[in-house]
Amino acid sequence: MTLPGPLNPPSRLLMGPGPINADPRVLRAMSAALVGQYDPFMTHAMNEVMELYRRVFVTSHRQTLLVDSTSRGGIEAAFVSVLEPGDKVLVPVMGRFGHLLVEIAQRCGAEVHTVEVPWGQVAPYELIADAMEKVQPKLLAVVHGDTSTTVVQPFDGLSDLCQRYGTLLYADVTATIGGNEFLTDAWGVDIATGGLQKCLGGPSGSAPVTFSAHAEAVINSRKSIEAGIRAEGDAVASHPIRSNYFDMSMVFEYWSERRLNHHTEATTMLYGARECARIVLEEGLERFQARHLVHGRAMMAGVRGLGLGVFGDVEHKMTNIVGVVIPDGVDGEAVRGHLLQDFGIEIGTSFGPLHGKVWRIGTMGCNARQDAVLTTLAALESVLRREGFGLPAGGGVDEAYRVYAEATA
Numbered sequence: 466m467t468l469p470g471p472l473n474p475p476s477r478l479l480m481g482p483g484p485i486n487a488d489p490r491v492l493r494a495m496s497a498a499l500v501g502q503y504d505p506f507m508t509h510a511m512n513e514v515m516e517l518y519r520r521v522f523v524t525s526h527r528q529t530l531l532v533d534s535t536s537r538g539g540i541e542a543a544f545v546s547v548l549e550p551g552d553k554v555l556v557p558v559m560g561r562f563g564h565l566l567v568e569i570a571q572r573c574g575a576e577v578h579t580v581e582v583p584w585g586q587v588a589p590y591e592l593i594a595d596a597m598e599k600v601q602p603k604l605l606a607v608v609h610g611d612t613s614t615t616v617v618q619p620f621d622g623l624s625d626l627c628q629r630y631g632t633l634l635y636a637d638v639t640a641t642i643g644g645n646e647f648l649t650d651a652w653g654v655d656i657a658t659g660g661l662q663k664c665l666g667g668p669s670g671s672a673p674v675t676f677s678a679h680a681e682a683v684i685n686s687r688k689s690i691e692a693g694i695r696a697e698g699d700a701v702a703s704h705p706i707r708s709n710y711f712d713m714s715m716v717f718e719y720w721s722e723r724r725l726n727h728h729t730e731a732t733t734m735l736y737g738a739r740e741c742a743r744i745v746l747e748e749g750l751e752r753f754q755a756r757h758l759v760h761g762r763a764m765m766a767g768v769r770g771l772g773l774g775v776f777g778d779v780e781h782k783m784t785n786i787v788g789v790v791i792p793d794g795v796d797g798e799a800v801r802g803h804l805l806q807d808f809g810i811e812i813g814t815s816f817g818p819l820h821g822k823v824w825r826i827g828t829m830g831c832n833a834r835q836d837a838v839l840t841t842l843a844a845l846e847s848v849l850r851r852e853g854f855g856l857p858a859g860g861g862v863d864e865a866y867r868v869y870a871e872a873t874a
């Protein structure tokens with residue numbers, strides 16, 4: 466058998482809904498030398514990561530750390546550690562990732578209740594409040610920005626509702642963290658889980674997570690340290706967490722002074738996650754978000770300047786992704802194919818009811834920048850014209866320039 470050749474990926478501008486191009490600084494950090502799991506350098510880096518992500522999540526939650534997995538592993542770790550069979554969960558479903566929360570909660574054996582709104586809309590507060598009164602769940606699980614629809618769910622009033630019913634408030638911030646306002650403590654969020662591959666500008670494979678003292682207490686009530694590393698006096702719960710890998714009570718112990726030998730921390734991913742947070746905080750969280758807002762607006766204006774429609778409730782649009790209505794008669798996949806082959810630019814397709822109807826274009830992380838926006842708009846115009854769709858010459862780039870001129874005025 467001949468060996469495959471050395472890895473030589475093509476040069477791409479990743480302007481989809483994520484993953485996006487990793488910041489070169491993150492990739493450089495990820496090529497740093499490995500150290501042992503308990504090397505003082507490593508444990509110090511773990512502590513630094515906790516502190517850095519407290520600032521990214523805007524929280525003082527002690528349990529702010531990384532789960533070694535893609536973002537859905539962060540969700541699964543939170544749910545399986547909190548939920549016991551029969552526990553009630555309420556999920557507002559606004560798109561694909563609301564369905565994912567339902568799916569994961571159901572697999573934990575929870576009794577899952579939903580309120581559903583059409584894709585592209587946010588769930589009105591009253592709808593959630595009524596359901597909360599009826600269900601009185603242990604967990605209210607909300608996707609902050611549902612990448613599949615590009616819309617951000619407001620959190621106003623949710624923490625008051627949760628306090629009324631003794632409910633834990635969970636947020637999936639995979640697609641929003643860093644680039645959209647998210648205030649864990651001020652909004653009373655107990656658990657939030659994210660990922661690196663969107664606004665944070667890293668590769669997928671590490672999930673920054675944060676847990677309040679309340680959530681930590683719920684999880685620790687089920688603490689059961691595995692045999693082999695169990696010490697005298699360690700609790701053995703009668704109803705342990707149903708996953709070993711995602712048992713946050715043991716993961717917390719690994720990230721504590723005890724340094725319980727639960728798993729082997731993914732050192733290279735930790736280096737990457739650390740650099741992602743450093744990049745955000747060096748620019749300043751507010752300026753980082755403002756940059757996402759400007760380039761997201763420029764992209765949306767450019768899309769409209771090409772005569773294309775924008776999908777969803779734009780009043781609640783995420784800063785970092787725009788949904789573009791594929792015009793009648795245009796083959797959405799052919800356009801994506803030409804963008805990739807001819808220009809090296811990737812934009813996203815959509816799922817479920819939006820498949821074939823909406824493209825998703827992202828402007829996030831190090832790709833939230835003017836040349837990436839203008840290049841994408843110019844390329845899209847060219848490909849659409851070749852596909853026979855008549856559109857205003859230069860209209861996309863001109864409208865984006867207008868937004869940039871306003872932003873610097």
Ligand SMILES: Cc1ncc(COP(=O)(O)O)c(C=O)c1O
Nearest residue numbers: 535536537562612639640660669
């Ligand atoms: C909002 C949201 N939640 C969860 C996920 C799942 O993330 P992953 O693919 O990293 O497991 C994604 C992925 O795009 C997402 O956008």
